[in-house]
Amino acid sequence: MTTQTDNPPAPSDERRSWLRDHSELGVCVLLLALGVLVLTDALTMDVDITQRGPVGPKTVPVVVGIGLLVVAALLAVDVLRGGRGQAETGEDVDLSEPADWRTVLLLTGVFLGTAILIEPLGFPVAGALLFWGAAFALGSRRVDRDPLIAAVLSLVTYAVFNNLLGVPLPGGPLMGVL
Amino acid sequence: MDALNSLMDGFGTALTPVNLLWAALGVLLGTAIGVLPGIGPAMAVALLLPVTYGLNPVAAFIMFAGIYYGAMFGGSTTSILLNTPGESAAVVAAMEGNPMAKAGRGAQALAAAAIGHFAGGLIGTILLVALAPTVADLAVDIGAPDYFAIMVLAFIAVTSVLGSSRIRGLASLLIGLTIGLVGLDQMTGQQRLTFGSLQLADGVDVVIVAVGLFAIGEALWVAAHLRRTPGEPIPVGRPWLGRADVRRTWKSWLRGPLIGFPFGAIPAGGAEIPTFLSYVTEKRLSKHKDEFGKGAIEGVAGPESAASASAAGTLVSMLTLGLPTTAVAAVMLAAFQQYGIQPGPLLFEREPELVWGLIASLFVGMVLLLALNLPLAPVWAKLLRIPRPYLYAGILFFAAVGAYAVGGEVVDLVILLVIGLIGFGMRRYGLPVLPAVIGVILGPNAEQQLRRALQISDGSVKGLVNTPFAVTVYVVIVLLLAWPLLKRLVVRPRADA
Numbered sequence: 119m120t121t122q123t124d125n126p127p128a129p130s131d132e133r134r135s136w137l138r139d140h141s142e143l144g145v146c147v148l149l150l151a152l153g154v155l156v157l158t159d160a161l162t163m164d165v166d167i168t169q170r171g172p173v174g175p176k177t178v179p180v181v182v183g184i185g186l187l188v189v190a191a192l193l194a195v196d197v198l199r200g201g202r203g204q205a206e207t208g209e210d211v212d213l214s215e216p217a218d219w220r221t222v223l224l225l226t227g228v229f230l231g232t233a234i235l236i237e238p239l240g241f242p243v244a245g246a247l248l249f250w251g252a253a254f255a256l257g258s259r260r261v262d263r264d265p266l267i268a269a270v271l272s273l274v275t276y277a278v279f280n281n282l283l284g285v286p287l288p289g290g291p292l293m294g295v296l
Numbered sequence: 297m298d299a300l301n302s303l304m305d306g307f308g309t310a311l312t313p314v315n316l317l318w319a320a321l322g323v324l325l326g327t328a329i330g331v332l333p334g335i336g337p338a339m340a341v342a343l344l345l346p347v348t349y350g351l352n353p354v355a356a357f358i359m360f361a362g363i364y365y366g367a368m369f370g371g372s373t374t375s376i377l378l379n380t381p382g383e384s385a386a387v388v389a390a391m392e393g394n395p396m397a398k399a400g401r402g403a404q405a406l407a408a409a410a411i412g413h414f415a416g417g418l419i420g421t422i423l424l425v426a427l428a429p430t431v432a433d434l435a436v437d438i439g440a441p442d443y444f445a446i447m448v449l450a451f452i453a454v455t456s457v458l459g460s461s462r463i464r465g466l467a468s469l470l471i472g473l474t475i476g477l478v479g480l481d482q483m484t485g486q487q488r489l490t491f492g493s494l495q496l497a498d499g500v501d502v503v504i505v506a507v508g509l510f511a512i513g514e515a516l517w518v519a520a521h522l523r524r525t526p527g528e529p530i531p532v533g534r535p536w537l538g539r540a541d542v543r544r545t546w547k548s549w550l551r552g553p554l555i556g557f558p559f560g561a562i563p564a565g566g567a568e569i570p571t572f573l574s575y576v577t578e579k580r581l582s583k584h585k586d587e588f589g590k591g592a593i594e595g596v597a598g599p600e601s602a603a604s605a606s607a608a609g610t611l612v613s614m615l616t617l618g619l620p621t622t623a624v625a626a627v628m629l630a631a632f633q634q635y636g637i638q639p640g641p642l643l644f645e646r647e648p649e650l651v652w653g654l655i656a657s658l659f660v661g662m663v664l665l666l667a668l669n670l671p672l673a674p675v676w677a678k679l680l681r682i683p684r685p686y687l688y689a690g691i692l693f694f695a696a697v698g699a700y701a702v703g704g705e706v707v708d709l710v711i712l713l714v715i716g717l718i719g720f721g722m723r724r725y726g727l728p729v730l731p732a733v734i735g736v737i738l739g740p741n742a743e744q745q746l747r748r749a750l751q752i753s754d755g756s757v758k759g760l761v762n763t764p765f766a767v768t769v770y771v772v773i774v775l776l777l778a779w780p781l782l783k784r785l786v787v788r789p790r791a792d793a
Binding site for chain 1: 333334346347349350351461463464466467470471473474477481483484486487488489512514515516517518519520521522523524683684685686687688689690692693694696697700701704706709710713717720721723724725726727743746747750751755
C-alpha cells in the first residue's frame, strides 16, 4: 500500500483514512456500474427476426454483465478482508512517495488540448505542442532545447508517416505555407 | 523435409533487399526501444502498430519479429547496467548481471546475455521450424467448437496463471470483453453499447486499446510516481568473454532453451517462469554455487537464453493456433487482425510466404542482433541516460500519432486517453493489463465461434464438446482451475518426505 500514513489517526480523520485505505472499493463501484450498464444495454436491446440460431446478440453481453457484477462483489469482499492490489513497479517508478496528481492532470490536459488543436493547427504544430507540453509537465524546463526537440520530432514524424509510409496526417496551415 | 523446403522459400522472401532492410530496421528499433528504460517489448510493438497501415503484411511482420527479438536483447542491457528491471522476465538478469557490472565485469555480463539470447533464439526458432508445421497439420481440421475452447483456455490461462490475484485478473478480462462488445454485432448487425453514436458503431479499434493500455496507461502511471533521481547506469566497455567464462557458460546457453521453449508455447505467462526455473537449474548445477547472488555468469547466460527461446515458443502457439500466450503475442495478433489475417492452422496453407518469410527473418534478425549488440553495447548503454521527461513525452507523442493514424478521427484520441486512464487505474490497483487486451482481441472472435458452434448443433450445448480436441482443451482448463488445490495435495506429501 502506498497511501498508509505513519501518525496514528485522530478520531475525525479516522473515517477519511479508512476510506483511503479502502480506496480500492472504488474499483468495485466502477465494475458494478459497468456491469449495470452492460446489462441494461443488453436487456433493452430489441432482438427481432434478425436472430439466427439459438444464441443471439444478447447472450454474451448478459453473461459479461453478470460476470462484472459477480466480480465487483467478490473484489469488495476481498478488499474488506484486507486484500490489496499490488501497485505496479517499474524502472522509473518510485512508490515510496505519494502519487503526484498534478503531473497526471497536466498531462491529461495537454493530451486533450492536442486532440482539440490537431485539426485546426495541423499535426506538426499540435504534435510539437504535445511533446513540449508533456515534457514541461514532467519537469523539464529547458526553454532553449525543449521546443527545438519537439519541433524536429514532430516534423520528422509527419514527413515519415505522411510522405514515406503513406499514412495521411493533417498538415494544417503551416504545411500549406511551406 | 517439407518444412526445410518451405524455410528455404522463406529465406528467399526474407533476404530480398527490401525485406532485409525492414528486418534491420526492426532490429535497430527493437534494441533501442528495449534499452530505453520503461518500455517493454509489448509497448514497443503496440507503439509501432500504426506503421502497419503503410506496409504490406510480409514487411510488417518481418519488422515486428525484429522488434520483438531486439527488445528482448535490449532489455537485458537495462537490467544489467541499471538494476531496476521493468518487467518480471528481466528480474533474473538483474540478479546476477548487476552484481557483475558493479564488480567491473559488466562487459562479460552483457556478452553472456547477448550470446545467450542468440543461442536461445536460434535453438528456439529451429524448434519452431520443426514443430509448427506438425502442430498446424494436427490442428487443421479444427472447427468452431475447438476454436472456442482454445479461446476459453486463453481467457482462463491469462487470468489464473498470471499475477497474484485471480479475481483482479478476471476483473481485467471482463473490462476487456466489455470494450470488445462495443459496436455492431458481427452476426446480426445489432448495435451494442454504442449509445446511438455513429463513431462507436465500428467498435473500438484494437490498436487504440493496445496503445492506450500499454503506452498511455504506463506513461501516466510512471508520471505519477516518477523517481526524482533516475538510477545511474554503470559505465561499461565492449562486451567480450574470456576462455574461462565461455567454459562456464556454454552449457547454460544450451540448457536455457530446453526450459524456455516449452513454457513459451503454453499459456503460462511467457518468459517469467522459465527464466526463473533456468536460474534455479543453473545454480544447482554450477560448480561456483558460492558466486550466485554476487555475480555468477551462468545465472545470466542460462535465463537469457531461456527468455529468447520462450519467445520462439510463443510464436508456435500464436501462428498455429492463434493463441497468444504473452502480451507481445497479443499485440501481434492484433496486427494480424488489422490485415484481416486469422492466425491458426490454415495460416501455413494460406499465407506460406508470410509465415515462412517471418520465420526465416527471425534467423536473419538474430544474426543482425548479435552483430549489433556485441560491438555497439556501449553506444546502446548511452540511451539509459535519456532525460525521463523526454522519454515519457515521446511515448505520449507516438501514442497520439498511432491512434490518430487509425482513422484520422479526433474522437479516437479521446477514446485513447480514456482507455489510458483505465490503464492507469488498473496499474494503481494491481489489475493486470494483459487479460484486458486478450479480452478485447479474442472476445468478439470467441463469441462468433461460440454462436457458430451452437448454430451447427442447433442450440445443443453438446455442440461445444463434440470433438476430442475440444474435450482435451476443456480438461486442461479444469486442471488449470484446480491447480491451486492440486498443488496443495502434491506439495504437502513432498514436504513431509
